[in-house]
Amino acid sequence: MLSLRRAEPADSDRMFTWRNLPHVAVHQYSDHVISREEHDAWFARAIADPRRIYWIIQDDGDPIGLANLVDIDEKNSKCSWAFYLGAGDLRGKGIGSWVELKVLDHVFLELKLNKLCCEVLTSNPGVVRMHRRFGFQEEGLLRHHVRKQGQFLDAHVLGLLRDDYLQQRDALVTMLRERGVQAE
Template sequence: MSAPQVLLRPMGPGDHDRVLVWRNLPEVARWMYSDHAITPEEHARWFTGALADARRRYWIIEADAQPVGLANLYDLATEHGRAAWAYYLADPSTRGQGIGAFVEYWVIEHVFGELGLNKLWCEVLIGNEPVWRLHEGFGFQREALLREHVLKEGALTDVVGLGLLARDWAKARAASRARLAARGFDLPV
């Protein structure tokens, strides 16, 4: 079985309504820091800010030409050589196909290659073990356990902080690339 064709394209005005629906899906919202249903007005403010903020970048993840999720950089601090990132797959049918791993590889390559940064970091709710383990598989190291950091469903929950340095990626890149190639993904050179 061949891997889906995955593309990350910049988020644009035409993605406004789709992203609002995605942000409110229970399977997406369960791993976000917020717990409430996002209103159209709240989303409009966020969306406008997301497109205008130079310290953020958003991409729509497409699999076989269909929009299936969102990836982003935030707290992009070129003066410090770092950025944070997050992503989600909104379409449950895409999970388990390696799309998240492809997105991870693409974002890492973008951060250390095109942007020339030194560090990529992220925060993941402790209960989202498949995602923080995926990050570790790409060379991320656990740098923090933020205890009782986020209120989710009425309970305080821990957050795992993970970081990847450019020099760590240089060591992990070949193995990560080989795993994706073995799954049939077409990777840029």
Template sequence: MTRAPVVAMRPLDAVDSARVLAWRNQPEIAAWMYSDHVISPDEHARWFAAALVDANRCYWVIQADGRPVGLANLYDIAPEHGRCAWAYYLADPSTRGQGIGAFVEYWVIEHVFGARGLGKLWCEVLIGNEAVWRLHEGFGFRREALFRRHVKKAGVPADVVGLGLLATDWSAHRQASRTRLAARGFDLGG
């Protein structure tokens, strides 16, 4: 078996600003975001400063074998409603297909339902990003919405899939998810 990369999630820090801007402006990343314009340094600086202090958001740099390779985040964190949303991307193309996205998904789900004690995690995915919405479904997310013509990509309206995972759904999918990741060589701890 090929050794799985050692994946770690570390909090976003001020030193990550230039890296995140470069990642976000990669065409293969922007293609799956709601906005696809080139983000200027000033626009990014405003977003980044807010991201570091906004209690309704939480960001982590995804590291594989000690190298920063992507970004994951929670947003719309609403403890009063017991829910939050999430998103992630792998910016380093060499990391794709290694199961890193699946590891990140598992880690975020465990964090949301464990450490944060929330009852629902949700996300929105462009309909054309089938690999990602299918990955979510493999972890127990259910399609809850289809937002028709929800955003424009390159000037063309695009549909968005809304997916949700309840803590009770996760309890039915957790062991199978752990088993799949362990079979790929990921260390999931206790």
């Protein structure tokens, strides 16, 4: 059974390991091995920042990944999000789709924000397709936005509005159930 729980200080070591895994790091903006000191400073800021929420993705209670909201802006009713799975062999099993539905529900049904944004490197087309399946619209392309391994990469800017999500939520739940993903 999949679940989300809030990240806590005891998760710092696990997150440090995950952030440096090659299959996770390849899709992040950073292009270096994250040092312990760098991670510890980031983690302290991240957990203390009220404009961020970090969840540990769990499968039958076992931590398998991270989902987060950043730049929560109540005045403008928006935030951004991202997620990753710690084990590469978990991709393609519907876990990302489950996480996406749960995060969208939190943003639009609990926080009642108007917009959810994300940026995805063009080198990660599977995640772009997944976001589009959930109703995200392409809002722009950030050209040469990130330098990784000496090459500049572009990033998609995607956004989803609350009204658009609410209109299609039932269809998304049905789609996930048909794919064998526990949607609620």
